[in-house]
Amino acid sequence: MGRRTLSGLSGPWREFSLIAALQRRFASAGPGDCLGLGDDAAAYRPRRGRLELVTCDALVENIHWKSRWCGPRALGIRAAAVNLSDIAAMGGEPERGFLILALPRASTQAFAWEIAAGVASELRRFRARLAGGDTVASAGPVMVALALQGTVPGRQLLTRSGARPGDRILVTGFLGDAAAGRRVLDAPARAWPGKKYLRGRFLRPQPRIRAARVLAQSGWVSAMLDLSDGLAGDLRRLAQASGVGARVEGGRLPISAPARVLAQRLRVPAEDLALRGGEDYELLFTAPARRIRELQSLLARRARIRATEVGEILPLAAGLCLRTADGRRRPWPQGWEHHGA
Amino acid sequence: MGRRTLSGLSGPWREFSLIAALQRRFASAGPGDCLGLGDDAAAYRPRRGRLELVTCDALVENIHWKSRWCGPRALGIRAAAVNLSDIAAMGGEPERGFLILALPRASTQAFAWEIAAGVASELRRFRARLAGGDTVASAGPVMVALALQGTVPGRQLLTRSGARPGDRILVTGFLGDAAAGRRVLDAPARAWPGKKYLRGRFLRPQPRIRAARVLAQSGWVSAMLDLSDGLAGDLRRLAQASGVGARVEGGRLPISAPARVLAQRLRVPAEDLALRGGEDYELLFTAPARRIRELQSLLARRARIRATEVGEILPLAAGLCLRTADGRRRPWPQGWEHHGA
Numbered sequence: 001m002g003r004r005t006l007s008g009l010s011g012p013w014r015e016f017s018l019i020a021a022l023q024r025r026f027a028s029a030g031p032g033d034c035l036g037l038g039d040d041a042a043a044y045r046p047r048r049g050r051l052e053l054v055t056c057d058a059l060v061e062n063i064h065w066k067s068r069w070c071g072p073r074a075l076g077i078r079a080a081a082v083n084l085s086d087i088a089a090m091g092g093e094p095e096r097g098f099l100i101l102a103l104p105r106a107s108t109q110a111f112a113w114e115i116a117a118g119v120a121s122e123l124r125r126f127r128a129r130l131a132g133g134d135t136v137a138s139a140g141p142v143m144v145a146l147a148l149q150g151t152v153p154g155r156q157l158l159t160r161s162g163a164r165p166g167d168r169i170l171v172t173g174f175l176g177d178a179a180a181g182r183r184v185l186d187a188p189a190r191a192w193p194g195k196k197y198l199r200g201r202f203l204r205p206q207p208r209i210r211a212a213r214v215l216a217q218s219g220w221v222s223a224m225l226d227l228s229d230g231l232a233g234d235l236r237r238l239a240q241a242s243g244v245g246a247r248v249e250g251g252r253l254p255i256s257a258p259a260r261v262l263a264q265r266l267r268v269p270a271e272d273l274a275l276r277g278g279e280d281y282e283l284l285f286t287a288p289a290r291r292i293r294e295l296q297s298l299l300a301r302r303a304r305i306r307a308t309e310v311g312e313i314l315p316l317a318a319g320l321c322l323r324t325a326d327g328r329r330r331p332w333p334q335g336w337e338h339h340g341a
Numbered sequence: 342m343g344r345r346t347l348s349g350l351s352g353p354w355r356e357f358s359l360i361a362a363l364q365r366r367f368a369s370a371g372p373g374d375c376l377g378l379g380d381d382a383a384a385y386r387p388r389r390g391r392l393e394l395v396t397c398d399a400l401v402e403n404i405h406w407k408s409r410w411c412g413p414r415a416l417g418i419r420a421a422a423v424n425l426s427d428i429a430a431m432g433g434e435p436e437r438g439f440l441i442l443a444l445p446r447a448s449t450q451a452f453a454w455e456i457a458a459g460v461a462s463e464l465r466r467f468r469a470r471l472a473g474g475d476t477v478a479s480a481g482p483v484m485v486a487l488a489l490q491g492t493v494p495g496r497q498l499l500t501r502s503g504a505r506p507g508d509r510i511l512v513t514g515f516l517g518d519a520a521a522g523r524r525v526l527d528a529p530a531r532a533w534p535g536k537k538y539l540r541g542r543f544l545r546p547q548p549r550i551r552a553a554r555v556l557a558q559s560g561w562v563s564a565m566l567d568l569s570d571g572l573a574g575d576l577r578r579l580a581q582a583s584g585v586g587a588r589v590e591g592g593r594l595p596i597s598a599p600a601r602v603l604a605q606r607l608r609v610p611a612e613d614l615a616l617r618g619g620e621d622y623e624l625l626f627t628a629p630a631r632r633i634r635e636l637q638s639l640l641a642r643r644a645r646i647r648a649t650e651v652g653e654i655l656p657l658a659a660g661l662c663l664r665t666a667d668g669r670r671r672p673w674p675q676g677w678e679h680h681g682a
Contacts, residue, residue, distance in 0.1 A: 034392055039500050039582075040430035040566055041396035043493070046387035051375055054395075054472070055382035056439045056488055060479045089381035098397045100441070100486045131395070138401045140481015145441045147397055147488035152384070159380050225381055241380075 022113065026120045026130045030095070033131070042096060042132045050151035055086035058100075061141035069185045070203050072111050075144060076118020077204060082228070083148040084126055084207030085281040089226035090159070091216025092152035094209065097123050099133035102143040115144060126209050156216035158285070163223040163242035167286040167313040170295070172211055172305050174256040175231055176263070176270065177201035179277025183262065192265070194258020205281035211303035212283060220295060224285040230278040231310070232333040236320060238284065245318035248275075248311035251325030275322070275333045286313055363454065367461045367471045371436070374472070383437060383473045391492035396427035399441075402482035410526045411544050413452050416485060417459020418545060423569070424489040425467055425548035426622040430567035431500070432557025433493035435550065438464050440474035443484040456485060467550050497557035499626070501582035504564040508627040508654040510587060511636070513552055513646050515597040516572055517604070517611065518542035520618025524603065533606070535599025546622035552644035553624060561636060565626040571619040572651070573674040577661060579625065586659035589616075589652035592666030616663070616674045627654055 029035075034043040046052060059065060059079050070078075080097065087094045099119055103112055112135065120130045128150070152158075181202030184192050192198065208226070215221045223242055227234050231248070239246050253274040255263075263270035287295055292309055299307045314321075320332045370376075375384040387393060400420050402408060411419075421438065428435045440460055444453055453476065461471045469491070493499075522543025525533050533539065549567070556562045564583055568575050572589065580587050594615040596604075604611035626648075628636055633650055640648045655662075661673040 034498060035500060039502075040427040041394040041433070041489075041491070043392045043394050043431060043498055043500075045495075046391075046393050050387075051384045052387050052393065052490075053382040053384050054437065054439055054488070054490060056441055056473065057475050058441045058443060058477050058486070060443055060477050060481075062480050063478050086381040090384060092382070096395065098395060098488055100397055100399045102399060102401055102443075102484055102486075132397065134398050134486075136399050136401050136484075137404050138482060138484065139403050140401075140484075141479060143443055143479065143481075143484060145399070145443075145475075145486050147395070147439055148382075149393075149395060149490075150382070154386075157375060157384055159376060159384075161380075 021109070022116050022135070026116055030129055042098070044096070047151050050153055051157055053087055053090050053092045053150040053152060054147065055083055056145065056147040057083050057086065058143060058145035060143050072114035073118040074203055076115040077122045079144040079146050080119045080122035081205045081207050082281060083146045084122070084209060085205065085226040085228070087148055087150040088207050088209045088212035089224055089283065090152055091156045091212050091224065092150040093213065094123065094126050094128035094148055094150040096131035096149045097128060098147040099130060100145040101133070101135045102138040103135065104140070104142065105137055107142070119146065126207065152216065158212070158216055158221055158224040160223050160225050160238045160241035163238060163244050163286040163313045165244055165313050165315045166289060167222050168289050168292050168309050169235065169246060169248065169284070169286055169311040169313060170292065170307045170309050171227065171231065171254065171282050171284050172208055172299070172307050173280070173282040174254050174259065175227070175280050175282065176255050176259045176273030176277045178205065178279040178281070179273045180259040180262045182279070183266065193261050197258050198262065202279065205279065207281065208283045208303070208305065211299055211305045214298050214302045215283070215285060215295065218295060218298060220287045220291040222286045222288070224283060227280045227282045227284050228278060230276045231284065232275040234284055236332070238286070239320060242313070243316055245314035245316055245320055246311055247314055247318070247321050247323060249323050250330070252308065252310045254306070254308040272333065362450070363457045363476070367457055371470055383439070385437070388492050391494055392498055394428055394431050394433045394491040394493060395488065396424055397486065397488040398424050398427065399484060399486035401484050413455035414459040415544055417456040418463045420485040420487050421460045421463035422546045422548050423622060424487045425463070425469070425550060426546065426567040426569070428489055428491040429548050429550045429553035430565055430624065431493055432497045432553050432565065433491040434554065435464065435467050435469035435489055435491040437472035437490045438469060439488040440471060441486040442474070442476045443479040444476065445481070445483065446478055448483070460487065467548065493557065499553070499557055499562055499565040501564050501566050501579045504579060504583035504585050504627040504654045506585055506654050506656045507630060508563050509630050509633050509650050510576065510589065510625070510627055510652040510654060511633065511648045511650050512568065512572065512595065512623050512625050513549055513640070513648050514621070514623040515595050515600065516568070516621055516623065517596050517600045517614030517618045519546065519620040519622070520614045521600040521603045523620070524607065534602050538599050539603065543620065546620065548622065549624045549644070549646065552640055552646045555639050555643045556624070556626060556636065559636060559639060561628050561632040563627045563629070565624060568621045568623045568625050569619060571617045572625065573616040575625055577673070579627070580661060584657055586655035586657055586661055587652060588655055588659070588662050588664060590664050591671070593649065593651045595647070595649040613674065
């Protein structure tokens with residue numbers, strides 16, 4: 001792959017040669033596929049007894065990431081990961097990704113190539129594959145959009161709307177790491193402790209596909225979503241969809257040691273990072289109290305992930321409330337927002 | 342819908358309120374849908390005996406259209422139409438669209454709304470619906486990306502790869518109108534004859550869903566694709582996929598009277614517009630010679646569209662050739678390229 005720019009191939013804009021090259025390299029037919037890349041649409045045989053899932057998410061330069069934060073391969077990996085997380089949130093298995101790349105004319109072929117390679121490699125980790133896409137020139141910033149198809153066995157679909165009063169609220173992993181990582185990326189010169197860990201937690205979220213499958217198969221989970229916008233905003237969404245209230249125990253939020261130290265240095269409460277930080281892509285789910293221990297043990301054993309109980313679902317009339325470690329009630333924090341550059 | 346800008350709602354970028362509003366207005370559950378908009382992914386029950394189809398295409402401002410050419414609703418309609426055309430090209434029926442909008446911060450809510458309304462209305466014309474999406478801020482030009490899901494009865498899938506020597510080559514409608522329309526849009530002050538017709542042919546391509554279904558149901562079509570890049574480039578693709586050669590009769594190309602007049606004024610051969618123009622979104626298909634009359638009659642009766650025989654499939658060794666009206670052979674024209682602004 002040379003350093004020729006996309007616009008310098010032949011004529012004003014030869015998108016075909018790039019698409020064709022990407023397709024030759026990354027096309028891979030899988031089970032059920034009737035066509036590989038290269039026809040007008042991907043065609044595949046749906047799996048019997050399963051529901052189809054489709055999600056899409058886009059990352060825009062200077063809004064969702066900055067070019068100095070990471071190279072094109074890491075960007076592709078991240079674009080795949082945030083979409084994989086949405087399929088996980090439904091209890092599903094990812095199958096086929098469709099990549100739309102909008103690239104400035106000055107981009108090199110190698111740059112586009114690395115993004116596609118990042119997407120393809122991250123999909124492959126979860127037995128999914130790149131099955132189609134479109135590459136377009138843009139007079140603006142880099143944009144990576146991915147549509148991701150997956151399936152879930154009919155009865156295992158997990159939605160946001162099944163939480164019932166008395167259910168416990170759990171989250172996988174740590175909360176607030178990604179928000180901490182973003183601050184590290186914004187001030188790379190500072191000698192943060194746990195700098196590399198936090199940066200990695202932002203740049204390379206781990207889609208909880210395996211944990212989500214364990215939860216979906218258990219049959220005990222009443223509602224689930226993935227934490228893209230922070231616990232405060234996402235739990236509000238789950239509560240609204242389920243028609244319930246909820247109480248979160250601030251003292252129980254799983255916060256990593258590096259995130260705690262960073263919060264201290266920045267003089268912000270670590271709980272704020274966890275509640276409002278966003279982009280952790282952990283799972284938020286609810287289940288009856290009597291199943292919690294077993295679910296936690298299943299997740300530890302079969303998905304090697306810790307799940308922490310952080311609160312309880314209440315009747316709708318109780319609304320949403322946050323209780324701090326010392327027992328005081330705090331107003332519900334506002335949801336997270338993208339902090340564009 | 343006020344004139345508040347997207348970035349001025351509350352905080353730096355409130356994408357949620359816009360997505361939520363778009364979802365409330367355009368969400369529509371259809372047959373097989375297990376979830377409407379608003380969960381992490383759309384979930385639906387696949388239709389028995391059918392193959393799933395997925396395609397995606399993006400339109401970028403100043404590359405695929407200019408803001409002075411059309412308003413946001415027409416843009417949404419066009420974005421839907423080019424994707425619908427890809428589903429048609431497989432013989433399929435569109436079902437669910439997933440819209441990704443990247444919008445400059447200064448865009449108004451009304452602008453985003455109109456794009457989504459245009460997409461939704463065009464999908465609805467073909468019994469498909471908007472089923473999900475993502476709205477992101479961008480520091481760059483407007484981008485409208487759509488992923489479109491559809492299905493086709495298993496045996497009716499039409500690909501590019503079934504053409505056999507002796508098959509005839511046909512196209513629906515007129516070729517070159519969209520390229521002519523684009524020139525009209527670029528010089529709006531000039532008094533072109535048929536100006537309105539040509540402009541409409543570029544801005545509002547007619548997805549040939551109905552014609553494609555008639556062709557797929559006939560069982561006689563050996564290969565098909567939609568003409569997005571001009572007959573020269575797209576027939577090359579069909580020939581490559583099928584492992585055949587082809588001869589096109591330049592004198593038989595269906596060219597509308599307004600496109601002919603415009604070509605004359607511009608002093609370019611009308612055949613060049615038809616062969617290299619691109620973006621006509623008509624169907625290109627092949628079928629055995631003995632079925633042509635009946636297919637043409639079926640299309641006229643059941644889809645109200647004319648199909649014109651423009652050439653013949655040859656053995657691979659014959660390559661691709663173009664014969665002009667006076668019987669001379671011309672070299673195969675180069676495919677069309679996007680002419681970015």
